[in-house]
Amino acid sequence: xxxxILISISILTIGLVSCDKMLNYQPxxxxxxxxxxxxxxxxxxxxNSCYDVMANVxxxxxxxxxxxxxxxxxxxxxLDFQAVYNKxxxxxxxxxxxxxxxxxxxxxxxxxxxxxxxxxxxxxESERTRMEAEARFIRAYCHWHVVKLWAQPWGYTPNxxxxxxxxxxxxxxxxxxxxxxxxxxxxxxxELAWAADNLPESNGNYANxxxxxxxxxxxxxxxxxxxxxxxxxxxxxxxSQFADTLLDRFPADVVxxxxxxxxxxxxxxxxxxxxxxxxxLIGNYNASGVLPPNLTLWNDATYSSSNELENPFFxxxxxxxxxxxxxxxxxxxxxxxxxxxxxxxxFNVPLIYQTELILIRAEAIAYAQPGRLNEAIxxxxxxxxxxxxxxxSISTSSSVDEVKISARREYRIETIGEGKxxxxxxxxxxxxxxxxxxxxxxxxPGMAIQFPNNETTGAGFQLNPEGGCN
Numbered sequence: 001x002x003x004x005i006l007i008s009i010s011i012l013t014i015g016l017v018s019c020d021k022m023l024n025y026q027p028x029x030x031x032x033x034x035x036x037x038x039x040x041x042x043x044x045x046x047x048n049s050c051y052d053v054m055a056n057v058x059x060x061x062x063x064x065x066x067x068x069x070x071x072x073x074x075x076x077x078x079l080d081f082q083a084v085y086n087k088x089x090x091x092x093x094x095x096x097x098x099x100x101x102x103x104x105x106x107x108x109x110x111x112x113x114x115x116x117x118x119x120x121x122x123x124x125e126s127e128r129t130r131m132e133a134e135a136r137f138i139r140a141y142c143h144w145h146v147v148k149l150w151a152q153p154w155g156y157t158p159n160x161x162x163x164x165x166x167x168x169x170x171x172x173x174x175x176x177x178x179x180x181x182x183x184x185x186x187x188x189x190x191e192l193a194w195a196a197d198n199l200p201e202s203n204g205n206y207a208n209x210x211x212x213x214x215x216x217x218x219x220x221x222x223x224x225x226x227x228x229x230x231x232x233x234x235x236x237x238x239x240s241q242f243a244d245t246l247l248d249r250f251p252a253d254v255v256x257x258x259x260x261x262x263x264x265x266x267x268x269x270x271x272x273x274x275x276x277x278x279x280x281l282i283g284n285y286n287a288s289g290v291l292p293p294n295l296t297l298w299n300d301a302t303y304s305s306s307n308e309l310e311n312p313f314f315x316x317x318x319x320x321x322x323x324x325x326x327x328x329x330x331x332x333x334x335x336x337x338x339x340x341x342x343x344x345x346x347f348n349v350p351l352i353y354q355t356e357l358i359l360i361r362a363e364a365i366a367y368a369q370p371g372r373l374n375e376a377i378x379x380x381x382x383x384x385x386x387x388x389x390x391x392x393s394i395s396t397s398s399s400v401d402e403v404k405i406s407a408r409r410e411y412r413i414e415t416i417g418e419g420k421x422x423x424x425x426x427x428x429x430x431x432x433x434x435x436x437x438x439x440x441x442x443x444x445p446g447m448a449i450q451f452p453n454n455e456t457t458g459a460g461f462q463l464n465p466e467g468g469c470n
Contacts (some may be wrong), residue, residue: 039122042120047135057106061102063280063419064281069437070422071313073297074296080094080095081284091455104168106138110139111168111170130199134203136195137211141215151184153430163178166179167187176461189216210266210267214266216232218360233360236357237361243354249264249350254346259272264350268352277349281417292332296337297313300312301315309412323413325414328340359379362403377396381393381394383414384410408428426442445465445466451463
């Protein structure tokens, strides 16, 4: 039986292409794998295309959806965004369907590469191992981001037997049933562990061993596996990489047409003047003239919770005027805007970076290794020293609970607009620390985005329940 790989001819002639769907789910126009993949260069181009699609999703497309489900943003102006914000997505919502499909396009391309190494002549064992590790990293990283939005979180049921997403580990469009969340996370952890063991220590702009370990730290933290999270954080955290004077995580500096990386970046998306990966961040948080941008900060002064983590973001951050991060906030009429992406065009998007890992480790230490609490306090104070114009350090005698509170506070502020706070809110909700996300219970049905209609072609595929959040 001949093996087909669904690749546009353009990948072999002009290399990396940003937005076209070089791999499709239909066999029309497909070419034989043995014709498409012959040389190591062909394989590298296919691998680059996996990164390419994933990079397009992290131009703000994914981050915006996650922020809309959190308690950071106000009611948006766009109809699709309103559906997400109101927890009313259905299988016809174009924006969510597009993000879902692009993640699986990247996964499909990874699978195509992983299944066809035997066709490539002249591929050394070390090249094959590196490419396989990168493809498995991308595949796992994409699955993780899909399961976080299209399913209820880890901890929603005692054994995580609730429905997650489809695990796709083969280059096929065959209809499949949803796997449980436990199965999805097991697959992701296994893939990333293999990647961590086989990726090179240095790999340019692409995934290296620390990228996989950083992802493992974040995922174990999300799962409440705090000792494992600390272990991986310890492996990746490099004090010399902490940018103690650079508060802007998205510096818009360009040299030779390429955006300069934030020195804290462990893994991220690279932009240049010809291939800008920031459109959905710039386009939705910025506005010209008198119109407010599509995405603004939640600023409901009438909403008040005894748990400050549940409060609107503006009330949450607006505590002391000595916080230099208040400069990230602007005003447009009655709305509070996020200015982190204002007046920028080309910048890189760090996805795994030192500040986040430092704050994750600090909170995890408070849970699992209180004997290292002084280290956690010192890490939190590194972030605070950078953020405040006056000393606002927490006490060196802070308790376990005070360290947890401080780490969570800094995390929410530091990651505003990055689509990360929702993960931590849900983790804390499963532990009973928080309850309501805006005006709804954290576990209401609409918190899981609805799947696209094309998934229902498989008999027995169960859609997420819709509504029920208000």
